[in-house]
Amino acid sequence: MRSASRWVALAVGVALVLAFPLVSPNAYILSAAVVILHYAVLSTSWNVVGGFTGYISLGHAAYFGLGAYGTALLITRAGVPSFLALGLAGLVVAVLAVPIGIAALRVRGASFVIVSIALVLILLLVFQSWREVTGGSDGLVVPRPFPELLRPQHHLVFFYLFAALLALVLLAWWTIDRSRFGMGLKAIREDEDKAQALGVPTFAYKLAAFVLSATFTALGGGMYALWFGDLDPVFQFSILIGSYMVLMALLGGVRHLFGPVLGALVVGVALEFFKQQYGDTQFHLVATGLLLGVVVLFMPDGVIPAVRGLLARRGPQQSSIREVSAAELQKERVP
């Protein structure tokens, strides 16, 4: 019965997403929904490495930008058909992510974060300066994959394309979560030394998760390029996009399949709200900063566990076996 209710809930969720364009009053709302789906794709992709291994990358905008530019360059310079270019760009980023991953993952924690940020900054410089190839700061115009469509229809098509990509990334996360590979990654998150001692090939596992995450992010970026049509290094390689991915995933909860999606929904709607309410100030930065600070300090596991914790206290008690992180255990032991 439990599994039945799970399937019903899933079906309702899918139906709601699929039906959204039918109830969306105008093309603007639809385009805002596309943006939120695109955030959901990015933060779920981020969560493949961030959630399982606990390695927090602030620079996933690098793969987003590479995917977007890769797709655009393959179309404009090499004449590759749009969606083939998207796939190829994903592949290229996967290959590029291997040496980057090796450099970034050789050392733990701090250096990983530093490399992730540095990567965004260096790519911004390269894509701005390498004018002959990337178009420099003039930007790059990506031809529409369906030039005959009117703008509202264009949004409609890409709404479903992003939804399909999101489903793919979610499926990948779900599969990893239940696999031996996923167990190994979680072991790394809880205690990397012990995991290694127990025979988990930590480096290979980390690298595999990293490459997978980068590839999905790149696919999200490529899809975005096809949808949006105008690329500019300043906007594609932006630290802020990377930080949104982290914020969304953390806010929703990195240990949960739908955590990043929920985070994307909340942050996406909140960003629109701040734009409408405090549009002419820098308030959105302060709001993002404060929200991130609150999440990190008070609910580092996201709102889903926080809310469930509240519910659990009222409802029936949990069974004695539960998933607890090393950090939580440590906290419980030390009063």
Next chain:
Amino acid sequence: MKVSTLLRFGGAAMAAALTLTACGGAQPGASGGGAPTDPITIGVSLPLTGDFSEPGKGVQRGYEAWAKAVNDKGGLLGRQVELKILDDQSNADRVVSDYESLIEQDQVDLVFGPFSTRLVVPSARVAKEYGMLFVEPAGAAAQVFEQGFDNLFYAAPAIADDHYNHLAETIIAMPPDQRPKTAAYAAMDDPFAQGTAYGLKKKLEAAGIQTVVDEVYPPNTTDFGGIAAKIRDSGAEIMVGGTQYQDAVNLIVALQQLNYQPKLAAFTTAPTNPEFPAAIGSKTEGILSPTGWTAEAKFPSNVEFVKLYTAQFGSAPSEDEANAYTTGEVVAAAVTAVGCAAQGDCQQKLIGWLRTNTVDTVVGPLSWDAQGRPQSAHLIQQYVDGKIKIVLPAESKEAEFTFPKAAW
């Protein structure tokens, strides 16, 4: 158990979002009815925060000054005009979603362009795809006009590459023994700033003036020591800066720190800013700059604009304000001539009218080619005795063109 709770939670959130957006979508549209007494709503997205916020706010003041001037005279077609301005945070994603929301959600009757070339191209595409007329005050770079936009008009005298045309002609016309032989160029990596410097570079190179330094620096560069050292070392006789504002100030100070003394120094945009002399410690003598607009111009609407603007904001307008005001004038002329202001077929009539007509504005009469390039020229100004004066072309000059310039 774990997953199903989540799913329910996610589903509830989705549903909540659905209802939210559905409710949000229900109320607007009322403003775009188009009844004869309703105001004409005009949608604008501007960079009020972020990298372009300073000129963005200037453009905002210009639009507001225009709206006030129009409304004080009884409005357009007997209807008041109402601006709806959104902030795009200097961000291309935002500017597109802003125009999308203005056109679709708010059902505005007309749109005006944003600031900066980077934002003009994406937003012009949105406008084109909804069939809207798109007159813009700031996208001057050549590439803007090469995207196949049939709805776009640039509301200033000339595109970026032609800003220095009068200066180029004057230099090339000099007698061979006086004519400078070497030139140094430093341009911000920005389509507009680079366009101005490289437009001049192309013409001077064709005339045999050798390029000895050609530097491009990223926007937000703060340390100009290295570039200045290179320019000084080259001993170039002419210094041309494709600049915005603060980069020009920094570059000039860095050049002065190295005691580099060119015979001619030209910088885009910055020298026309009222704060410029104070920012470089009043060592402005002889600095050149192109401008599309001047407060002194005697075009009838300009005299009125300067007077009204000064009364409204307490200080004289600058070029950004003037370009925004020009945008308003251009759209207003089309609306008055065609007799409509609404989405739909009306927009094509407005576009068709502007294609074939000339509009009198604060920067003089403007007309456009098929891609929306204006067909006039920029004036060249120079600091003479601490004041910025028009020196070129000869028929508009307020002071003599000084070459070589005095030491700074």
Next chain:
Amino acid sequence: MTGTLLFQSLVLGVLLGGLYALLAAGLTLYFGVMRVVMIAHSAFLVLAAYLAWDFNQRTGLDPLVSLVVTVPLFFLAGVGMQRLLIARLRPATVTMMSVLLTFAVALTIEGLLGFVYSGTQRRIQLPYSGASIDFFGARIAVVKLIAFGLAALALLGLFLVLTRTRFGQALRATIQHPQAAQLLGIDTNRIAGFGFGLGLATAAIGGTALALDSTIFPSLHWHWIGPLMAIIVVGGLGSVPGAAIAAMLLGIMQSLLQLPMGTTWAQTVFYLALFATLMIRPQGFFGGRLAQRF
């Protein structure tokens, strides 16, 4: 390219390297005492620069005078930040979570600066802004020289505090082995707070030095944090002398590389050095064994 130009660039590189050295020393100090990558370091730098600018605008006095206020203020802010924010994080995840927390602080500072001072670029106009002196054929701007002098003095001060005082010894003990330091009776929490304060105080000095000869705007801190983080990895995380040496070397390299490569590409030297370091010697070139584990 002439010899004069080469020499001029070298001089500019040394002047720039001095400022990098001071700022990187602060950044690596936080890492040493707390295992914290302090993303907000350069946001505080820009904040100090704004305070110096604001001070100059309001009083007309030399911005250097503002140091009297900003240095103690930033020291206290550092202690407060360590006590109230960083210390709350779970020890097991402190490195990762502190990155996010300080990132959040950086965003908040940037947003507030934009809120209060708007996004307009600012620059202090001093009577001696354009002045320069001759140095064996190279011109040195007076403001750059003052900024360098300030950075060098602060760095020397920091060095003396670390090596010659009991507090410095306790701090270094905390960096080297926190548990052992605790056993010796050192209140490592207190020391960590002071270390944090010391780091922020260097940001105050650096910010004022920066404001003398540079334009400031709220998002400027992103342009500093990248090179600074690269420097502390190359120098070895947690090693103050390593950071200073790496800063000086990379600053000079950046300045010299500008000649053949141009401004934009020259900036990539920091990131190339970063990647090379991680590939060849992940613990950094001048650092101890500390960096290896992090």
